[in-house]
Amino acid sequence: xxxxxxTVITTGxxxxxxxxxxxxxxxxxDGVDVAVIPARFxxxxxxxxxGAVRRWRRGIRGRRFHASSARSAACGDGAxxxxxxxxxxxxxxxxxxxLDNSVFTPERLTMHDxxxxxxLDLQTRILGALETADGKPFLRDAxxxxxxxxxxxxxxxxxIEEGRLFERGGCNxxxxxxxxxxxxxxQHRPExxxxxxxxxxxxxxxxxxxxYVPTVHMNVRMLVAKPAGKPEAAWFGGGMDLTxxxxxxxxxxxxxxxxxxxxDPLDPGYYPRFKTWCDDYFFLKHRSEPRGIGGVFFDDFAExxxxxxxxxxxATGDAFLHAYLPIVERRRALPYGETERDFQAYxxxxxxxxxxxxxxxxxxxxxxxxxxxxxxxxxxxIVKWRYDWHPAPGTPEARLYEVFLxxxxxxxxx
Amino acid sequence: xxxxxxTVITTGxxxxxxxxxxxxxxxxxDGVDVAVIPARFxxxxxxxxxGAVRRWRRGIRGRRFHASSARSAACGDGAxxxxxxxxxxxxxxxxxxxLDNSVFTPERLTMHDxxxxxxLDLQTRILGALETADGKPFLRDAxxxxxxxxxxxxxxxxxIEEGRLFERGGCNxxxxxxxxxxxxxxQHRPExxxxxxxxxxxxxxxxxxxxYVPTVHMNVRMLVAKPAGKPEAAWFGGGMDLTxxxxxxxxxxxxxxxxxxxxDPLDPGYYPRFKTWCDDYFFLKHRSEPRGIGGVFFDDFAExxxxxxxxxxxATGDAFLHAYLPIVERRRALPYGETERDFQAYxxxxxxxxxxxxxxxxxxxxxxxxxxxxxxxxxxxIVKWRYDWHPAPGTPEARLYEVFLxxxxxxxxx
Numbered sequence: 027x028x029x030x031x032x033t034v035i036t037t038g039x040x041x042x043x044x045x046x047x048x049x050x051x052x053x054x055x056d057g058v059d060v061a062v063i064p065a066r067f068x069x070x071x072x073x074x075x076x077g078a079v080r081r082w083r084r085g086i087r088g089r090r091f092h093a094s095s096a097r098s099a100a101c102g103d104g105a106x107x108x109x110x111x112x113x114x115x116x117x118x119x120x121x122x123x124x125l126d127n128s129v130f131t132p133e134r135l136t137m138h139d140x141x142x143x144x145x146l147d148l149q150t151r152i153l154g155a156l157e158t159a160d161g162k163p164f165l166r167d168a169x170x171x172x173x174x175x176x177x178x179x180x181x182x183x184x185x186i187e188e189g190r191l192f193e194r195g196g197c198n199x200x201x202x203x204x205x206x207x208x209x210x211x212x213q214h215r216p217e218x219x220x221x222x223x224x225x226x227x228x229x230x231x232x233x234x235x236x237x238y239v240p241t242v243h244m245n246v247r248m249l250v251a252k253p254a255g256k257p258e259a260a261w262f263g264g265g266m267d268l269t270x271x272x273x274x275x276x277x278x279x280x281x282x283x284x285x286x287x288x289x290d291p292l293d294p295g296y297y298p299r300f301k302t303w304c305d306d307y308f309f310l311k312h313r314s315e316p317r318g319i320g321g322v323f324f325d326d327f328a329e330x331x332x333x334x335x336x337x338x339x340x341a342t343g344d345a346f347l348h349a350y351l352p353i354v355e356r357r358r359a360l361p362y363g364e365t366e367r368d369f370q371a372y373x374x375x376x377x378x379x380x381x382x383x384x385x386x387x388x389x390x391x392x393x394x395x396x397x398x399x400x401x402x403x404x405x406x407x408i409v410k411w412r413y414d415w416h417p418a419p420g421t422p423e424a425r426l427y428e429v430f431l432x433x434x435x436x437x438x439x440x
Numbered sequence: 441x442x443x444x445x446x447t448v449i450t451t452g453x454x455x456x457x458x459x460x461x462x463x464x465x466x467x468x469x470d471g472v473d474v475a476v477i478p479a480r481f482x483x484x485x486x487x488x489x490x491g492a493v494r495r496w497r498r499g500i501r502g503r504r505f506h507a508s509s510a511r512s513a514a515c516g517d518g519a520x521x522x523x524x525x526x527x528x529x530x531x532x533x534x535x536x537x538x539l540d541n542s543v544f545t546p547e548r549l550t551m552h553d554x555x556x557x558x559x560l561d562l563q564t565r566i567l568g569a570l571e572t573a574d575g576k577p578f579l580r581d582a583x584x585x586x587x588x589x590x591x592x593x594x595x596x597x598x599x600i601e602e603g604r605l606f607e608r609g610g611c612n613x614x615x616x617x618x619x620x621x622x623x624x625x626x627q628h629r630p631e632x633x634x635x636x637x638x639x640x641x642x643x644x645x646x647x648x649x650x651x652y653v654p655t656v657h658m659n660v661r662m663l664v665a666k667p668a669g670k671p672e673a674a675w676f677g678g679g680m681d682l683t684x685x686x687x688x689x690x691x692x693x694x695x696x697x698x699x700x701x702x703x704d705p706l707d708p709g710y711y712p713r714f715k716t717w718c719d720d721y722f723f724l725k726h727r728s729e730p731r732g733i734g735g736v737f738f739d740d741f742a743e744x745x746x747x748x749x750x751x752x753x754x755a756t757g758d759a760f761l762h763a764y765l766p767i768v769e770r771r772r773a774l775p776y777g778e779t780e781r782d783f784q785a786y787x788x789x790x791x792x793x794x795x796x797x798x799x800x801x802x803x804x805x806x807x808x809x810x811x812x813x814x815x816x817x818x819x820x821x822i823v824k825w826r827y828d829w830h831p832a833p834g835t836p837e838a839r840l841y842e843v844f845l846x847x848x849x850x851x852x853x854x
Contacts, residue, residue, distance in 0.1 A: 165827070185827045194825070312806040312815075375819065382796035383806060392726040392797060399828040401726075405789065407826065411608070411819035413579070413599045 138224070141248050141336060142201060145228045146182075148246070148343045149199045152230065153184055155347050156197065159354060162189040164197070169397060176395040177204045183400040187407065191239070191358055195232035196403030200396070201225070207251055208393040214326045221253035227264075228343065229387065231404040232350075237370035238360040240270035240277065240318070240353065241377065243404070244346045245387060246339045262335035263325040264342045265300060266349060267308050269318030269377060271370045272422055273430035275439060277353045278319045282436035285322045288345035292337060297437070300324045305433040310380050316431050317380050321349075325386070369423050372415065374406035381405070552638070555662050555750060556615060559642045560596075562660070562757045563613045566644065567598055569761050570611065573768060576603040578611070583811060590809040591618045597814040601821065605653070605772060609646035610817030614810070615639070621665055622807040628740045635667040641678075642757065643801065645818040646764075651784035652774040654684035654691065654732070654767065655791065657818070658760045659801060660753045676749035677739040678756045679714060680763060681722050683732030683791060685784045686836055687844035689853060691767045692733045696850035699736045702759035706751060711851070714738045719847040724794050730845050731794050735763075739800070783837050786829065788820035795819070 157163055167183040179202030186192050207223040227247025234241065246264035253259070268281045282301065289296040304323035309316050322342070327335050381388045381404050391401040417423035571577055581597040595614030600606045621637040641661025648655065660678035667673070682695045696715065703710040718737035723730050736756070741749050795802045795818050805815040831837035 167828070183827075187826060194827075196827075312809075312812045371822075378792060378823075379796065379816070382793065383803075389797075395726075398726045402793070402825065403827060405825035407824060408785075409792075409823045409825075411816065411821060411823075412601055413597075413608075413610075413817065414581070414813040 138226070138248075138250070141339070142226055144336075144340060144343075145199055145201075145226060145246070149182065149184065149197055149228050152197050152228075152347060155351065156186070156192070156195075156232070159351060160186060160189040160191040162186060167400075169400070171202065171397070176206075177202050179203050181397065181400060183397070183403065185403050189235075191234055191236075191354065193233050193235040194403075194405075194407035195230070195234075196400070197228065197230040198400050198403060199226075199228050200400065202394075202396065204394055208390055215251070215259070218251040218253055218259060221251045223252060224250045229404075230346070233374070233406045234354070234358070236358055236360065237271045237362050237366040238357040240268045240357075241374075241406075242269070242350050243267055244343070244350075246343045247387075248335070248339065259328070260332055260335065261326050261328040262339050263327060264339055265304055265321060265323035266342065266346055267304055267318055267321035267323065268350075268353075269373075270430055271373050271426065272366065273319065273426055274353075274357070275429075277356070278430065278434075278436040279439045280352060281319070281321060281349050284345055284349035286437045288341045288348075289322065289338075292334075292341055296324075296338070297322065301435075301437070308380065309384075310376060311384065312379070313376070315376070316433060317376065319430050319436060320433065368410070369417075371406075371408050371410040372412065373426075374409045375411050377404075377406055378409055552640070552662075552664070555753070556640055558750075558754060558757070559613055559615075559640060559660070563596065563598065563611055563642050566611050566642075566761060569765065570600070570606070570609075570646070573765060574600060574603040574605040576600060581814075583814070585616065585811070590620075591616050593617050595811065595814060597811070597817065599817055603649075605648055605650075605768065607647050607649040608817075608819075608821035609644070609648075610814070611642065611644040612814050612817060613640075613642050614814065616808075616810065618808055622804055629665070629673070632665040632667055632673060635665045637666060638664040639804075643818075644760070647788070647820045648768070648772070650772055650774065651685045651776050651780040652771040654682045654771075655788075655820075656683070656764050657681055658757070658764075660757045661801075662749070662753065673742070674746055674749065675740050675742040676753050677741060678753055679718055679735060679737035680756065680760055681718055681732055681735035681737065682764075682767075683787075684844060685787050685840065686780065687733065687840055688767075688771070689843075691770070692844065692848075692850040693853045694766060695733070695735060695763050698759055698763035699756075700851045702755045702762075703736065703752075706748075706755055710738075710752070711736065715851070722794065723798075724790060725798065726793070727790070729790070730847060731790060733844050733850060734847065782824070783831075785820075785822050785824040786826065787840075788823045789825050791818075791820055792823055 153164055164184040164186045167185065168180070169183065170180040171178045179200065181198060181200030181202070183196060183198045185194075185196040187194050189195075201224075203222070203224045205222050206220045207218055209219055225247060227245060229245040229247070231243045232241060244264075244266035246262075248260060248262050250258055250260045266285065268278070270277065285301070286297040289300065300322035301320060303325075304320040305316060307323045307325075308318065308320060324338065327338060329335075388401060388404065390396070392398065417427065567578055578598040578600045581599065582594070583597065584594040585592045593614065593616030595612060595616070597610060597612045599608075599610040601608050603609075615638075617636070617638045619636050620634045621632055623633055639661060641659060643659040643661070645657045646655060658678075658680035660676075662674060662676050664672055664674045680699065682692070684691065699715070700711040703714065714736035715734060717739075718734040719730060721737045721739075722732065722734060738752065741752060743749075802815060802818065804810070806812065831841065
């Protein structure tokens with residue numbers, strides 16, 4: 027039984043009692059099932075120690091919510107295919123906001139919903155591992171944007187603040203539809219500017235507390251433009267990059283080699299190409315300075331059609347934990363003091379500058395009326411600016427600039 | 441004797457000994473004078489308590505540097521008009537970087553150099569008053585961008601960090617020429633995009649340490665586009681706006697009334713028009729939230745020609761100290777604690793977001809290759825972000841949102 031789609035329900039009696047609900051649509055050979063669960067539980071770790079989650083999960087096993095009780099729909103096992111429409115109608119009547127019923131047509135299920143399912147699962151897997159590493163659960167915040175606004179859709183923001191390992195960070199899923207593709211999304215495809223569009227992705231930024239643990243960013247996304255009277259155009263983007271405060275050659279090499287190992291099976295040309303692209307993209311033009319030690323970055327990727335792009339998305343997303351977590355484990359126990367914290371806060375200013383001035387994804391989100399608090403989970407928790415500061419020569423702080431903030435073939439480093 | 445122009449000298453023996461020098465060109469009925477003084481003194485308060493400055497000022501009174509001693513030019517009193525060219529030639533030979541000799545032609549002296557003189561004097565007056573208020577001198581950093589780069593010109597950055605009153609702030613003068621007017625400067629004049637241009641202005645941002653003292657911004661600027669084969673087009677921009685953390689109705693009314701009183705003599709229609717423009721401009725679209733309580737803002741102003749625009753610039757610039765300092769004096773001694781500091785750091789995040797995402801001046805500077813450290817003096821010293829935070833109802837923090845972050849006719853407030 028494959029989960030094909032989910033939608034967020036924010037109104038109705040059960041939503042009032044439990045917070046936003048997520049209606050999960052499962053396809054079966056003989057029809058569809060709909061299960062409705064509180065959004066705060068949907069991404070919870072399977073082995074969560076939280077007794078409330080375990081009890082709730084036990085409670086719903088083998089049970090389905092009924093429209094009458096949940097003020098949303100539930101279709102029992104074996105519902106005939108014809109039942110699907112009435113399920114959805116029932117859910118709508120029950121107060122849920124089905125934002126775009128067309129997403130449930132069989133054609134759409136085969137393509138976009140595979141991507142959606144992959145992304146939701148990726149988010150769940152990453153969050154599970156990060157929560158294990160940190161020890162503190164992420165805050166789950168499911169949201170929905172009703173139909174009719176400039177941007178409609180749903181998402182699940184997952185955020186940690188003041189964790190043991192992560193001072194601030196998030197791993198967000200979002201799936202939005204808009205009437206006009208903003209300019210930041212189409213700089214290489216001007217002919218599609220202003221077309222209706224659909225975008226979905228997982229985006230992650232983690233700002234660890236220990237200055238010896240690098241900040242990391244990962245993102246995978248699919249954009250579909252739907253120009254009037256023309257065929258849909260789908261393309262993929264994504265990548266991951268590492269931003270150390272105190273660099274370690276071993277960490278940089280490990281991060282890059284993991285990226286390379288993930289992409290080589292698809293095409294040995296991808297890593298060198300996307301590594302260079304990453305160096306070029308994560309570059310603060312106003313300071314002539316790279317953001318960090320890079321990684322891989324690709325955008326506007328439509329070569330080889332949907333299947334190829336989706337494979338590239340999966341290779342990138344699936345490699346993230348392998349690329350980052352070993353570095354975290356190696357550095358998280360290193361002792362640090364106020365000097366290191368201060369330098370970290372200063373360098374985080376560069377992160378803010380890049381994301382707010384140059385980052386296409388951030389601008390796309392803010393320009394298109396995206397959810398600000400989810401987009402700006404990338405902002406660090408504490409940031410400092412000071413005038414024309416430079417590290418003293420010979421210090422560990424100077425070494426960041428001299429050794430690490432220079433593009434280098436890290437995967438080949440000895 | 442009217443000061444007509446100045447240029448920054450960074451090379452030569454005297455510059456090595458004294459740091460950057462400023463060559464001041466004075467016009468006289470019977471010719472020009474050139475005086476060369478260390479840049480760190482040029483903006484010093486007239487009544488500065490610093491003995492070194494006073495002694496230095498006494499030392500130069502009635503004396504002129506000679507090209508042979510200063511490795512730059514000095515023309516004695518009564519130099520004939522024809523001498524001017526040889527003065528400038530001597531200065532150039534002496535190692536100064538005259539970035540654009542054409543600025544010294546008689547036509548240019550009558551217009552652009554009056555603006556330049558006004559702006560340098562405005563910066564001097566403002567810095568004098570701010571230093572008196574703070575007790576700590578501002579750091580002076582004169583800079584020059586040599587001819588041939590994407591942006592050439594000179595400027596004087598004046599910055600304070602860790603002052604008694606101001607935690608971080610600056611008051612900068614800059615005068616740059618570029619080959620291509622960037623898009624951010626010409627959104628209302630697309631026909632001028634890409635034309636050579638000249639821009640000069642004074643820009644100020646002050647982030648006080650005490651959260652009861654509001655952050656303030658003031659800017660006045662002139663832009664001249666020089667499209668090939670067409671007449672020059674000059675326009676003016678500027679304004680000032682206040683960003684409180686804990687609002688006071690009295691302060692907001694005083695600030696707005698001072699702006700109104702400054703502009704009413706020019707045209708009673710200016711204040712209401714520029715007040716509304718300010719509310720519209722300093723607005724965080726991605727949060728549907730004003731930056732602060734506003735003030736006045738105008739841009740692309742060319743009505744009534746150069747004289748009118750220059751008068752508006754002067755009215756705005758001259759009103760700043762009257763608008764801001766009384767507020768500082770009323771609030772600077774109020775006791776505060778960690779709660780207030782924390783809220784201030786959180787709200788400063790909005791300032792960063794506005795300036796880096798939406799502010800045309802910041803984008804103009806960063807896009808056109810301006811001096812990053814001078815432009816980003818607007819960044820607060822310590823900033824915090826946290827997820828989806830809202831003040832508890834009934835708190836002083838909530839009052840900021842309820843009472844002050846709503847456009848209102850403050851000049852008319854009871």
